[in-house]
Amino acid sequence: MTVAQAVVEFLGRQYTVDDAGDGEYRERLIPGMFGIFGHGNVAGIGQALKQWQVQDPTLMPYYQGRNEQAQVHQSVGYARHTRRRSAFAVSSSIGPGATNMLTGAAVATTNRLPVLLLPSDTFATRAADPVLQQLERPDAYDITVNDSFRPLSKYFDRVNRPEQLFSALHSGLRVLTDPAETGAVTISLPQDVQAEVLEVPAEFLAEREWRIRRPEPEDADIRRAAQLIRAAQRPLIIAGGGVLYAFAAARLAELAELTGIPVAYTQAGVGVLPWDAPYCLGAVGSTGTTAANALARDADLIIGIGTRYEDFTTASRTAFQHPGVQFININVAALDAYKQGTSLPIVADARKALAKLIRSLSGYRVSGDLTARAAAEKARWNTTVDEAFDARNTPLPSQNEIIGAVNRAMDARDVVVCAAGSLPGDLHKMWRIRDPFGYHVEYAYSCMGYEIPGGLGVKRAAVAEALRAREGTEPSKPRDVVVMVGDGSYLMMHTELVTAVAEGLKLIVVLIQNHGYASIGALSESLGSQRFGTRYRTLEPKRHTFDDGEKLPVDLAANAESLGVRVIRVEPGANVIADLEAAVAKAKAEPEGFGPVLIHVESDPLLDAPDSESWWDVPVSAVSDLESTRTAYQNYARRKEQQKPLLG
CATH class of the missing domain: 3.40.50.970 (Thiamin diphosphate (ThDP)-binding fold, Pyr/PP domains)
Known part of the structure; x- marks a missing residue:
């Protein structure tokens, strides 16, 4: 069979296996493939998909899209809703078809979500050289536009010989199903190699299962975490997307109910608790609730679960103002577990860590004062939202x-x-x-x-x-x-x-x-730039402005x-x-x-949402002829004084 035929048949027989507390789960890892065909993949991946559509359309269903970037976005949306258990593959032609996927690759990797990208590439043999859409560099002739995927992918490979396909696909799917390392996996397929004949072992095309690894926490770490929590006066849990990907929402609710520790969530963590749960303070940080931000400001212990602490979550490192604040970070990825100079990194699956933490905290409960304050702040914010709605x-x-x-x-x-x-x-x-x-x-x-x-x-x-x-x-x-x-x-x-x-x-x-652009318009105004370039208006040519013309x-x-x-x-x-x-x-x-x-x-774009009583660091020009910018810089300088390195 051809290399492309081997790719399609192999991917159609891969399965995800998982046990996240809801019983054994087995599902197609790659349930389908998106693709737009051009001269790079029409005779390779395109031919293979058509052949299987005739023989068995269930093996690898093909879906059309109108833009390669959008096809990657579809795969990302699918992967997130399946909690990273399944991901689509996306095939593209060479040149602009491939580079259209770069933004999608960045979205996938930044969000730690799996997607398999199969961009076509120029001739590996260089039999026709240069070919249409080939990037020529006099200093490095082996570089193609697909090398742009390297910094945006968690795994990148180029199959320059048919025999390389076996290791490329196995290595790529290993990364795709790793909860700590997942993101965009890019396997570049030169257009001539796609159509070459390859002797494929039967075992390569047999069904294969990829188990999602969910590491257990170290018992010593759990004991230390319990000690820190019991010693804290004002602990706060910050729950991120890792709680959802670990199917740990029920465990988090159990911990909050047991201990009374209030819970705030990140943008990726919305859904870890219902909005009206007694211990749920809602969103935290720059776009958070006043309730979550008030308790974060005074917390002496932050228990981060499945969060990567991006700048909106930390309010650009101004959210946590207690002078002795410490951090316990539970995360499947060591990169995130060690953030904020944490006092205690716990590299583990969130659900498994929470289960052990619940047992270790038996009999513990926060003070009545903290419970009362959390309830009062929650009620204040609920009233604010009622009025806004x-x-x-x-x-x-x-x-x-x-x-x-x-x-x-x-x-x-x-x-x-x-x-x-x-x-x-x-x-x-x-x-x-x-x-x-x-x-x-x-x-x-x-x-x-x-x-x-x-x-x-x-x-x-x-x-x-x-x-x-x-x-x-x-x-x-x-x-x-x-x-x-x-x-x-x-x-x-x-x-x-x-x-x-x-x-x-x-x-x-x-x-x-x-x-227009309501978000950047409001931000521009707050930074002294007077909503410049954010309205959809006709051009006024004399002053060359889009700010004052007709809609x-x-x-x-x-x-x-x-x-x-x-x-x-x-x-x-x-x-x-x-x-x-x-x-x-x-x-x-x-x-x-x-x-x-x-x-x-x-809508009326000039009516803002309720204030989060928080901040986001967007630098303001230090000098300016505009009075509005000078005023904004003074406010910015005052906010910068509140930033701290957060070494726990």
């Missing part, structure tokens, strides 16, 4: 009101998807989560354009989840997936709506039209309709919030297979 009955609603309306209209099991702009921060602090799978915001890379293709990946995973559950006791109706996206991100990558139309995938998109006559609802999408226009007016809730309910009532529904609503 309340409809003002004005023609243009705030984004807060829109979030509240969508939140109320969705069922507990539904999933909200977002990625960039002002929405992720507002969702993080205000979204009232009720299900561990109900929140999917890509904020490690905060990639504009991720929302719609990422949402499609989540929807695919939700459909597969429902199919697996039909013989069990779980609900078999697929979760509804609601993408919330601003006009800026929509314009970046809306074309995957066509993919949803082609496959009849019921994706609900709430498009918020605010005629662009762009109709994004009509754009979606032209792609075959069913559109519901929520018109401005006093009833806009009630109409929006009704529109979401109407879209949810449509059957599976209906295809995508887009709900278009306009």
Whole structure:
């Protein structure tokens, strides 16, 4: 068989095996492949996929996409919803087809999510040289555009000879299924090698299982952690995405109930506890709640579980102000366990570590004063969100009101998807989560354009989840997936709506039209740059400014309709919030297979979300002719004084 045929058949027979406390799990590791074909892969991977479509279409189902980057985003969305147990492969042609995937690779690796990238490459034999789309460098003729994937991938290989395929695929899938090392795995396939004949051993094509490794914590570390917790006066748990990937939410709830230790969560950790759980303080950090940030400010012990402590979580290292604050970091990745100069790194699976910690803390409970303060701060924040969600009955609603309306209209099991702009921060602090799978915001890379293709990946995973559950006791109706996206991100990558139309995938998109970049506009204003370059306006040529012209006559609802999408226009007016809730309910009532529904609503971009009483470090010009910038720098300098190295 050819190298490409061997790739497809091998991938179709790989399985993930896992036991995360919910019984033995076995599922296809690579359930399908996305691809756009060009001269680099049409006679290789393309031919192999077609051959198997004729012989057995279940071995490696092929899915179309409209942009290679978006195909990677779909795979990332799928991988996150399956908790890294499954990942799609993505094939591309050489040249721009390959480099279109670079942003997707960065999204996957930054978020520690598995995706298998199979970009085609120039001739290994150099029989035709140079070929179309070949990068020529006089100093290094063996470099191709695919070398750009090296810093963005957790594993990179190039199969220059057919015999190299065996080790390349085995090594790549080892990384793909490693919870501490996973990310983008890139295996570059020169176009001539793809079509070459390879003698393939039968054992290479046999079914193979890849067990997800979940390391146990050291008993000595657990004993030391229990000692530190018992000695602390104001401990606080910060739960990240690692809790969800370890299926440890129930264990975390048990620990909080047992000890009374309050819990805050990161952007990736939303869903570890329901929003109204007694010990849940909500989001922490720059986009956090005032409740979580108030307790973080005074905490003398931070118990980080499955978090990588990015700058939003730590409020750019200003969140933790207790002079003697210490850190216990539980993480499957040593890189994260050792962050913040931790007093105690515990390199282990979150669920297994929590189970042992619960036993070690038997009989321990925090003081009544800490419990009372946490409850008071939680109540204060809940009142703040209630007020932000309340409809003002004005023609243009705030984004807060829109979030509240969508939140109320969705069922507990539904999933909200977002990625960039002002929405992720507002969702993080205000979204009232009720299900561990109900929140999917890509904020490690905060990639504009991720929302719609990422949402499609989540929807695919939700459909597969429902199919697996039909013989069990779980609900078999697929979760509804609601993408919330601003006009800026929509314009970046809306074309995957066509993919949803082609496959009849019921994706609900709430498009918020605010005629510009609301997030950066607000940030620009706070930094003294007066919302420069953040409005969608016509050019005023005399002063060469886009800030003061007429709004662009762009109709994004009509754009979606032209792609075959069913559109519901929520018109401005006093009833806009009630109409929006009704529109979401109407879209949810449509059957599976209906295809995508887009709900278009306009908002007032100048109405901000409630203050987190926190900070994010974005440098301000130290000198300026603008008074607004000089004032902003004075505020910035005062904030910088609060930063600390956080050596525990």
